[in-house]
Amino acid sequence: MSKIGESWGRxxxxxxxxxxxxNRHADLPAATGSVLxxxxxxxxxxxxxxxxxxxxxxxxxxxxxxxDTQTGVLECEAGVLFSEILDLVVPQGWFLPVTPGTKFxxxxxxxxxxxxGKNHHKAGTFGQHVLEFELLRSDGSRRICSPxxxxxxxxxxxxxxxxxxxxxxxxxxxxxxxxxxxxxEVYRFHNLREFFQLxxxxxxxxxxxxxxxxxxxxxxxxxxxxFTRANHAPAHPDxxxxxxxxRVRVPVTSPVSLINPLSLRAFNTLYYHRQRESVxxxxxxxxPHFYPLDGIGDWNRIYGPRGFMQYQCVVPPSVSLDCxxxxxxxxxxxxxxxxxxxxxxxxxxxxxGMLSFPRPGTTLALDFPNRGPGTLALLDRLDDIxxxxxxxxxxxxxxxxxxxxxxQYFPAWESFSHYIDPKFSSSLWRRVSE
Amino acid sequence: MQKVVIIGATSAIAESTARxxxxxxxxxxxxxxxxxxxxxxxxxxxVRGAADVFHAPLDVNDVQDHAxxxxxxxxxxxxxxxxxxxxxxxxxxxxxxxxxxxxxxEFATNGTSTIALVTAVVPRFEAQQKGVIxxxxxxxxxxxxxxxxxxGSAKAAITAFSSxxxxxxxxxxxxxxTIKPGFVDTPMTRGFKKxxxxxxxxxxxxxxxxxxxxxRSVVYLPGFWLLIMLIIRHIPEFVxxxxxx
Numbered sequence: 218m219s220k221i222g223e224s225w226g227r228x229x230x231x232x233x234x235x236x237x238x239x240n241r242h243a244d245l246p247a248a249t250g251s252v253l254x255x256x257x258x259x260x261x262x263x264x265x266x267x268x269x270x271x272x273x274x275x276x277x278x279x280x281x282x283x284x285d286t287q288t289g290v291l292e293c294e295a296g297v298l299f300s301e302i303l304d305l306v307v308p309q310g311w312f313l314p315v316t317p318g319t320k321f322x323x324x325x326x327x328x329x330x331x332x333x334g335k336n337h338h339k340a341g342t343f344g345q346h347v348l349e350f351e352l353l354r355s356d357g358s359r360r361i362c363s364p365x366x367x368x369x370x371x372x373x374x375x376x377x378x379x380x381x382x383x384x385x386x387x388x389x390x391x392x393x394x395x396x397x398x399x400x401x402e403v404y405r406f407h408n409l410r411e412f413f414q415l416x417x418x419x420x421x422x423x424x425x426x427x428x429x430x431x432x433x434x435x436x437x438x439x440x441x442x443x444f445t446r447a448n449h450a451p452a453h454p455d456x457x458x459x460x461x462x463x464r465v466r467v468p469v470t471s472p473v474s475l476i477n478p479l480s481l482r483a484f485n486t487l488y489y490h491r492q493r494e495s496v497x498x499x500x501x502x503x504x505p506h507f508y509p510l511d512g513i514g515d516w517n518r519i520y521g522p523r524g525f526m527q528y529q530c531v532v533p534p535s536v537s538l539d540c541x542x543x544x545x546x547x548x549x550x551x552x553x554x555x556x557x558x559x560x561x562x563x564x565x566x567x568x569x570g571m572l573s574f575p576r577p578g579t580t581l582a583l584d585f586p587n588r589g590p591g592t593l594a595l596l597d598r599l600d601d602i603x604x605x606x607x608x609x610x611x612x613x614x615x616x617x618x619x620x621x622x623x624x625q626y627f628p629a630w631e632s633f634s635h636y637i638d639p640k641f642s643s644s645l646w647r648r649v650s651e
Numbered sequence: 652m653q654k655v656v657i658i659g660a661t662s663a664i665a666e667s668t669a670r671x672x673x674x675x676x677x678x679x680x681x682x683x684x685x686x687x688x689x690x691x692x693x694x695x696x697x698v699r700g701a702a703d704v705f706h707a708p709l710d711v712n713d714v715q716d717h718a719x720x721x722x723x724x725x726x727x728x729x730x731x732x733x734x735x736x737x738x739x740x741x742x743x744x745x746x747x748x749x750x751x752x753x754x755x756x757e758f759a760t761n762g763t764s765t766i767a768l769v770t771a772v773v774p775r776f777e778a779q780q781k782g783v784i785x786x787x788x789x790x791x792x793x794x795x796x797x798x799x800x801x802x803g804s805a806k807a808a809i810t811a812f813s814s815x816x817x818x819x820x821x822x823x824x825x826x827x828x829t830i831k832p833g834f835v836d837t838p839m840t841r842g843f844k845k846x847x848x849x850x851x852x853x854x855x856x857x858x859x860x861x862x863x864x865x866x867r868s869v870v871y872l873p874g875f876w877l878l879i880m881l882i883i884r885h886i887p888e889f890v891x892x893x894x895x896x
Contacts, residue, residue, distance in 0.1 A: 237838065237841065239838065240687075240688065240691075241691070242687060242691075277838075280691055280692065280694065280695035281694070281695045281698035281699060282694050282695070282698070283694065283698060284698045293698075305698070305699065
């Protein structure tokens, strides 16, 4: 478990008072200074931090309210984890409509960041499947928000970074599945051009597509990687569902980052070559398919005491190939490298939130051990590339983007700011709205 | 289908335990002071698979209401497989030293209310000749320590009471389970600095269900507390008096 009041990247540090919320019917607790809802601390940067203020720890609001097994409509409190939803609904033939790469996010956090997953080209963002939620404001008012009811509050709160008030409970539409199995195909590609071809050929018939790219290699191997496409598989009654495997954990924070240029190159090369054939077909359980890293508890500790930074950007379709090549070249040349570089084509379903990150184009997610000024300078260079291309950077993963770029990436920020609760603020918001 | 009654159902350990029974499809009867929280919990447990969830409000210190409550429970469920008595508070030791009234009130909440309720329920278990009466005591009841001996003495009463009752009811096929949790990270202990000895309510809940299933008599949860308390109980008084615990 991450420590309450810490973000997943463990950077930056923040000092804040934590107030635990357990009762969704109660008014917001009195607090001096500003408040910010905090779920399970899986945002990477400072969007879930409120330095000098108060965090409203909403994870303990974790009750289900109703689940219609016929229609797949689920209502629950905002602190319920995606993992808890899956445990409940998968055996009954339902699945999350959209899930990010970890199942340890709360429903409230998923709304506040309008999260997306490998099926963005088919299903859009998580907010697309939120039927309604209750928004509690510091003046004691409660609004039921949906696309029909208070649509302006709905749009402001989805992707609204927790700033518009506290989401106490939400109703979401699940999707049908035959069972826990996925049928997947894994392709090795040699360069970014091949990635775009594979992705384009797959987006129509495959619900889930994603690629991992080797960010340590340059020259001829630049932009090589592994592309996965998958669908929910028909039922396999003969296959026993996995017993919940014992999770391994990283027991302590490594004194220095274990991710360095040497280990990065080795890892990336091994990962690229781990499958011998250039194509393989497999039937796998949904857990390793969607959540490969969730099997390792506290994996963020391998980055050492200084933590790490994520960088996820999206660039428009018209420039995506050139832009991705420039980004990958810049990263490879810097030697900073990234261990988990994820590449994905977003679809063109409009995101429901005013500040939603997903938009048509190609998205690249990277993580960098925090090596101080060198890392920050590299991310600034990436911002220049993304900014010039008319792209955007994902606030849920950010700890450092300059205010001028935030305002360019999210032109609705000013109209959004009218919906911010006067008692609410976050470290990120103070940084990017100055 | 198991029929499970939980007194003090809205406590963190009790709620985690209720979720485990709900996932098994049990029928539940929840008792606590706060009706609103009981309703929320009942909704949640139905979604999690409980066959049925009944609930009724009760302040355990209103001993005159116990008989009526038990009548209601048996009318709703027919019989009871597991009765979990989980209510309690964590009194402030210093305040209990300053006020006789508070000390007796806290002793009642954590000690005598359980003795009253369990005494009243025993004839029903004797009549059905099966089932488990599980009572949450505490490691604090194993030896009075200066930091919380009011709480410890109430829990010591529960431990001794349940031990005697166990011996008595073993003859009619009813098991009495004494549960001794160590430090548990719950709203009750919010003000404490947490270290390696602290357990999650869910871990303790799993231990309770397992112990009830297996007909255990006394469990320390997590199990390492057995060893810690063995040592603490055996510290000679002349040493014990000189240290702080």
